[in-house]
Amino acid sequence: MSAEVQEHSTGAPLKQVDSAIDDAPASPSESKTRHRRSSSTVSGVFNINDLEKEGVELKIALETQRLNWKVNSSPSTIEEKDALQKLLCHPPIKKIDLKFPLGLEVTARNNKGVTIKDACDAIYKQFKKKADDELESPYLAGFEWDREECYTKFIVHQKKTGDAPSSGGSKKKKGKGGDEA
Structure with a gap:
C-alpha cells in the first residue's frame, strides 16, 4: 500500500483503491445522499x-x-x-x-x-x-x-358503549383539539 500512496503523490494514476478509503464520504452532506432508505422519505411528511x-x-x-x-x-x-x-x-x-x-x-x-x-x-x-x-x-x-x-x-x-350505526357520531370527548392559542 505504501507504493500506491507514493505513486499517487507523484501524480501517477492510482491503480488499486483501498475499499476502506473508497467508501468514506467526502462530506457529511454526501453521506446523506448515500443513505439506503432516502427513497422512502416523502416530501410534505414531517417528524x-x-x-x-x-x-x-x-x-x-x-x-x-x-x-x-x-x-x-x-x-x-x-x-x-x-x-x-x-x-x-x-x-x-x-x-x-x-x-x-x-x-x-x-x-x-x-x-x-x-x-x-x-x-x-x-x-x-x-x-x-x-x-x-x-x-x-x-x-x-x-x-x-x-x-x-x-x-x-x-x-x-x-x-363504554358503541354508538348505533345510524347515529351521526359523538363529539363529546374531544375538548382540546385545536382551539387553544
Missing part, C-alpha cells in the same frame, strides 16, 4: 419533533370520533373504510405515540404519513388478545392533542 421546534399546530381528523370501533377487534371490521385511509392529523407526520389514560403507550408509524388505520392497527396490536369483559371501555372515542402536556403524543379516549 413530530421538528414540528414541535417550529411550534406548528396539529389538527386531528374528526373521523376518528365516528369510527364506533372496538379496540380488541380488527380495524378491518370498521364500517367506514374511507375514513381508514385518511391522515390521522394535519400536517402529516411519520410517527406518533398514542397514550392511554392509565399509562400504556403505543406508536403508530408510516413514512408516507400516519393514517387512521395505522393508529387503529397499533392499538389493536395491544388489545387483540383481550376478551370483551377484560376491557372497561372497549370502544375508541377519539384522540386528543394537548400541546401543553406533551406535544409529541396523542391521548386516546375510550368509551
Whole structure:
C-alpha cells in the first residue's frame, strides 16, 4: 500500500483503491445522499419533533370520533373504510405515540404519513388478545392533542358503549383539539 500512496503523490494514476478509503464520504452532506432508505422519505411528511421546534399546530381528523370501533377487534371490521385511509392529523407526520389514560403507550408509524388505520392497527396490536369483559371501555372515542402536556403524543379516549350505526357520531370527548392559542 505504501507504493500506491507514493505513486499517487507523484501524480501517477492510482491503480488499486483501498475499499476502506473508497467508501468514506467526502462530506457529511454526501453521506446523506448515500443513505439506503432516502427513497422512502416523502416530501410534505414531517417528524413530530421538528414540528414541535417550529411550534406548528396539529389538527386531528374528526373521523376518528365516528369510527364506533372496538379496540380488541380488527380495524378491518370498521364500517367506514374511507375514513381508514385518511391522515390521522394535519400536517402529516411519520410517527406518533398514542397514550392511554392509565399509562400504556403505543406508536403508530408510516413514512408516507400516519393514517387512521395505522393508529387503529397499533392499538389493536395491544388489545387483540383481550376478551370483551377484560376491557372497561372497549370502544375508541377519539384522540386528543394537548400541546401543553406533551406535544409529541396523542391521548386516546375510550368509551363504554358503541354508538348505533345510524347515529351521526359523538363529539363529546374531544375538548382540546385545536382551539387553544
